[in-house]
Amino acid sequence: MNIxxxxxxxxxxxxxxxxxxxxxxxxLIPEAIAFSIIAGVxxxxxLYASFCIAVVIAFVGGRPGMISAATGAMAxxxxxxxxxxxxxYLLAAxxxxxxxxxxxxxxxxxxxxxxxxxxxMVGFVxxxxxxxxxxxxxxxxxxxxxxxxxxxxxxxxxxxxxKVSKAVPSTLVAIIIVSALAIFMSFDVRTVGDMGxxxxxxxxxxxxxxxxTWETLTxxxxxxxxxxxxxxxxxxxxxxxxxDMTDTDSDKDKECRGQGYANVVSGFFGxxxxxxxxxxxxxxxxxxxxxxxxxxxxxxxxxFLILVLGNLVVQIPMAALAGVMIMVSISTFDWxxxxxxxxxxxTDTTVMLVTVATVVITHDLSKGVFAGVILSAIFFAAxxxxxxxxxxxxxxxxxxxxxxxLFFASVTDFTKGFDFNEDVEQVKIDLSAAxxxxxxxxxxxxxxxxxxxxxxxxxKLTGLNQESSNLMNKLDGLSGH
Amino acid sequence: MYKKVLLxxxxxxxxxxxxxxxxxxxxxxxxGHIDIIYVVDGSxxxxxxxxxxxxxxxxxxxxxxxxxxxxxxxxxxxxxxLHIEHxxxxxxxxxxxxxxxYDCVVLGSRGxxxxxxxxxxxxxxxxxxRVNCPVMIVx
Numbered sequence: 001m002n003i004x005x006x007x008x009x010x011x012x013x014x015x016x017x018x019x020x021x022x023x024x025x026x027x028l029i030p031e032a033i034a035f036s037i038i039a040g041v042x043x044x045x046x047l048y049a050s051f052c053i054a055v056v057i058a059f060v061g062g063r064p065g066m067i068s069a070a071t072g073a074m075a076x077x078x079x080x081x082x083x084x085x086x087x088x089y090l091l092a093a094x095x096x097x098x099x100x101x102x103x104x105x106x107x108x109x110x111x112x113x114x115x116x117x118x119x120x121m122v123g124f125v126x127x128x129x130x131x132x133x134x135x136x137x138x139x140x141x142x143x144x145x146x147x148x149x150x151x152x153x154x155x156x157x158x159x160x161x162x163k164v165s166k167a168v169p170s171t172l173v174a175i176i177i178v179s180a181l182a183i184f185m186s187f188d189v190r191t192v193g194d195m196g197x198x199x200x201x202x203x204x205x206x207x208x209x210x211x212x213t214w215e216t217l218t219x220x221x222x223x224x225x226x227x228x229x230x231x232x233x234x235x236x237x238x239x240x241x242x243x244d245m246t247d248t249d250s251d252k253d254k255e256c257r258g259q260g261y262a263n264v265v266s267g268f269f270g271x272x273x274x275x276x277x278x279x280x281x282x283x284x285x286x287x288x289x290x291x292x293x294x295x296x297x298x299x300x301x302x303x304f305l306i307l308v309l310g311n312l313v314v315q316i317p318m319a320a321l322a323g324v325m326i327m328v329s330i331s332t333f334d335w336x337x338x339x340x341x342x343x344x345x346x347t348d349t350t351v352m353l354v355t356v357a358t359v360v361i362t363h364d365l366s367k368g369v370f371a372g373v374i375l376s377a378i379f380f381a382a383x384x385x386x387x388x389x390x391x392x393x394x395x396x397x398x399x400x401x402x403x404x405x406l407f408f409a410s411v412t413d414f415t416k417g418f419d420f421n422e423d424v425e426q427v428k429i430d431l432s433a434a435x436x437x438x439x440x441x442x443x444x445x446x447x448x449x450x451x452x453x454x455x456x457x458x459x460k461l462t463g464l465n466q467e468s469s470n471l472m473n474k475l476d477g478l479s480g481h
Numbered sequence: 482m483y484k485k486v487l488l489x490x491x492x493x494x495x496x497x498x499x500x501x502x503x504x505x506x507x508x509x510x511x512x513g514h515i516d517i518i519y520v521v522d523g524s525x526x527x528x529x530x531x532x533x534x535x536x537x538x539x540x541x542x543x544x545x546x547x548x549x550x551x552x553x554x555x556x557x558x559x560x561x562x563l564h565i566e567h568x569x570x571x572x573x574x575x576x577x578x579x580x581x582x583y584d585c586v587v588l589g590s591r592g593x594x595x596x597x598x599x600x601x602x603x604x605x606x607x608x609x610x611r612v613n614c615p616v617m618i619v620x
Contacts, residue, residue, distance in 0.1 A: 114534070114535070118531065118532055118533065118534050121531055121534075122531050122532070125531065237530070237531075240530045240534070240536070241526050241527050241530045243536065244521070244526040244529065244530055244536065244539060244567070245521075245523055245526045245567050246567065247567055278527060282523040282524075282526075282527065285523065286523055286569070334527070334528060334531050336528035336531070336532065337528075337531070337532075340532070
């Protein structure tokens, strides 16, 4: 890393980065609080996490201009861990998540991302949007009509205030107006203060209070693994979006390691695991943020606001927060995927829907991704296992033209394509439009050959490409023919 | 009178009709030239990355969207250049137009109803207000 590049990443866009950082900090606060509530911990945990992650990523991330903090995707994965074992185990899992991500970053495994089909990624964001929306429904239970009215008012302001001014984030305006209304009219509604403690000091370094035993590891490891995968998935997806928006490239392995360092720090300072956020990163770039400075400003300004204005923040009604979260879920959902449905292959749509359904049923994004990847692998194998065999008679010679990929899934169709009872002198199998992939394929070709030879028909193989004939020779030698 | 024209296009039916008008302005002129600008905003970036993933495919798909317009320009023997910009459509077009010396900016109106215009805003309106050269809005 040369100094000039580093200097440009930090100070190439000071004014834009500071302004965008402030806008992002304001937009981060309600989300950090709401995601803490989803995870079942005090708002403090999400706010500390957002502060630590944003600040650490500013220094070690691979994608300047991207915003990372406490996120919904991660919060949703922690719910059972927090409910069954408590906060200390969550902090330990957060640190372990970071360590796993650092290992993944150093082993340059981010290339594996390309094996995750697009339809699974679309399913991922859609499922995330649905889960964030569903998490808001419980806030309505047992509430009066005031709750509904305040949520409606919040959404109304969020979507229409930008017509008046775009300088101030409309979510902030909505929260201020709805909070003021609730306070002055003394509505009896639940507030952020009812959901748990807010920070009144800067976070301090603490080692999670857990027994360092094998049993602890077996409890936190599955959560940490799911958190690492989901965190990196969303982070790398966000990085690609920021790459495209800014027309620049970024170091994905460095970003993986950066996410890891950020989570380790977050866990030691009392924060939950987080990752990059699509929505916030888009807001950042749109507001003029492009460098590392914007993430740093966002983190520092966020904690400053909470420490100074904490006693106002506790009075924000949950209705305002629920309204903001409904907007977040609407903008997270990939509406384009609904519009495109008639035009894309049915198998892609099936993979997307299975991913969404798995997540909505299990409340676990990593399981949805897993199900989606497996299903699309099956679809892919089924699609390419179609082998076409055409035949023609040339004199006394029968020519079989094989078209397709020969591997374990396609050998049955391959063998069926030949007529062994025909009365011919010689058979030519033309493999110039085929590819031999594994020993099942080699074996199937040998089987076809010997079946013809049993009937005293000569067999000639032609058109094998280099790779295929190498494999044939290698495996032939092994089986001792 | 019109030699260098900026055509704002997004591959839609509206932008195709705008292209026809842009061609009519410069066709047959010796120094006639059309710059096509296609602006990709944040939500478009998000949906394209989700749908296509790798950036080469995204670039290819974006150019493909404009291929009908390109063919039309080629058929009329008009020299042109394609520019893909990132940002909010309105301000990006304005900035691009005011940085180059264009004789005219041609863009389509999306044909939204009053409510949609209120919520989404009118790109053509903003451009017409802030661009320094003549603007042709194709309805």
